[in-house]
Amino acid sequence: MAWAKRGCLLVITVLVLLGAIAMGTGAFLYYKQRQFADAPLTPSAERMVIAPGDGFNTVLRKLRQAGINEGQDAQWQLLARQLDAAGKLKVGEYALDATLSPRELLTRMRQGRVVQHRLTIIEGWNIRQLRAALKRADPLVHTTDDLDDAALMERLGFGGQHPEGRFLPETYVYQRGDTDLDVLKRAHAAMEKALAEAWDARADDLPISTPYELLILASIIEKETALASERPQISGVFARRLKIGMRLQTDPTVIYGLGAAYDGNIRKRDLTTDTPYNTYTRSGLTPTPIAMPSQDALMAAAQPADGDALYFVAVGDGSGAHAFSATYAEHNAAVARYLQQLRQQRTQETPAQ
Structure with a gap:
């Protein structure tokens, strides 16, 4: 009996020791997993891309190729299961930096928080400048480079529409994989909305x-001034001229009509040579917009300032x-002051002999 009791005690002791060892090992592994999951990464690359069809093992291989050597593969796989990320990582481009931990990186990928790129359409750009900016944009997918303007508008679903002025100046966010058409569709829709709002608010x-x-x-109006505060006043001048049948006589329309022939200077012959866009030789508005107007310019056109200036x-x-x-007569006096100011500036800029 005594021997049996001693045997039972021995078994119990062994089981207790094994349990303690198991608990200790479990605690150690838990600590190591937590330490791995929340420690900063040390990538050598700035970004990586998850492509369609990439499984978790492929993503892990890409992380290794990007210089992320932290953690064993099993630790990454366990973390992915813990975060419910395995098989649910979103396609896209992701930033890699030393502020991220494995937990944060996988969470980003699970949520699809991809790198955002930006393209800004500048107020007053014409369609040639916009298309040149699209062509330079990276990593935008280029699908329209070889299309002329008519084919471009056809591809956008607005066949027969002149492209000038149809895209709202604004900063547009896109991600890797988006196309130039994606950005243009959004810019066109934004202009349609802004134009409708301005039209509804018109005087x-x-x-x-x-x-x-x-x-x-x-x-x-957009091309006549860079000062937003002046746009309603300039709109007022143009509105009053249109009402009395007076020509707009605005240089930016002449420049637009010259196209590639414009060399930075407007000469007298340019003002007297008739084109569809020469508002010195033709009454009323030009046949199309001459630039991409901002929302401020749209509202100024819709709500011109009161006054008597022509x-x-x-x-x-x-x-x-x-x-x-x-x-x-007042205008001629203002022109004379402007020319005097211009001469003074040129004299100051001319170096002494």
Whole structure:
């Protein structure tokens, strides 16, 4: 009996020791897993891409190729199961940096928090400038480089529509895999929305009859001044001229009509040579917009400022501001001041002999 009791005690002791060892081992492994999951990574690459069809083992191999050597494969696989990420990582491009832990990285991939790229359409750009910017954008997928403007609008679903002025100046966010058409569709929809809002808010006595005419007028206003505060005043000048049948006589339309022939200077012959866009030789609006107008320019075109000014000219002090005049005599005096200011600036810039 004594021997049997001693044997039972021995077995119990062994079991207790084995349990303690198991618990200790489990605690140690848990600690190591936590330590791995929350420690900073040390990648050598800045980004990696999960492609369609990539399984977790492929993703793990790409992480190794990106210089992430932390953790055993089994630890990554266990962490993926713990985060419910195994088989659920989203396709896309992901940033890799030393602030991320394995847990944070897999969580990003599980949630699809991919790298965001940006393309900004600048206020006043024309369609040639916009298409050049799209062509330079990386990693945007280029599908329209070989299309002319008509084919481009056809591909967008707006066949027969002139592309000038149709895309709202704004910053558009895209991700790897998006195409230039994706960005253009969003910019076109944004312009349609902004134009509709401006048209709905238009003044009762506005001397234009369609939203497209409003878009044309806004594009001319956009090119006439870089100062948002002046746009309603310039819109007022143009609205009053349209009401009395006076030609707009605005240089930006002439420049647009010259196209590639414009060399940075407007000459007298340019103002007198007739083109569809020469508002010195033709009355009314141009046949199409001449640039991409901003939302501010659209609202200025819809709500011109009150006043009696029919003329404006640059002040010439470098501020971009204009002097507004109600009569031709006042305008001539403002032009004379501008020319005097210009001569003074040139004299100051000319080095002494």
